[in-house]
Amino acid sequence: MVEVWTPPISDAAVKAATGRNWPEWRAELDGWAGEMDHRALARTLRDKHGLSFWWAQMVSGTWEMLTGRRDPHERAAGDGKYQASGSKTIATDPASVEAAFDLPDFAEWGPDGVFSRTSGTPGKSINGHWSEGGRLSVWLATKAGATGPKAQISLSHENLETAEDCEHWKTEWRGALVRLKARLES
Secondary structure, three states, X not given: OOOOOOOOOOHHHHHHHHOOOHHHHHHHHHHHOOOOOHHHHHXXXXXXXXXXXXXXXHHHHHHHHHOOOOOXXXXXXXXXXXXXXXXXXXXXXXXXXXXXXXXXXXXXXXXOXXXXXXXXXXXXXXXXXXXXXXXXXXXXXXXXXXXXXXXXXXXXXXXXXXXXXXXXXXXXXXXXXXXXXXXXXO
């Protein structure tokens, strides 16, 4: 378990959005959350405290990490697996990004390994297996840009076995997305 962890969102931001800062949420949840699983905790935060889906996930996940119930990047599913993520906005259309996940393009910018696409929705998502372990899920969205469309990419490498694997792949994928941006914007 991680001994010192700082929430990714400031006390001021969480208080502005939810009415409580992190120490206040910690005290509140310590009083009643007990052994609730992540899903039940998030649902209670939505139903009884009026939090949006996103804030209920953020508050419940942060409390789990602050109390040592879960490591950073450990999945909420309780299966002990980890998830690395990265994101990037690129001045191109989602179809160009999607095409870049196919060989031979992927070999030019992606980390060492083979991505085998298994499913997806054209222009919106790409899913598949990663030869070095785990599964990739990539979500694509279009944003309007001053000089044309921009593709917003959110990548998640799931089912990683250890926190060390997670840190390794987080670094690899973030570097790969920088290379992809340079490739598609040149």
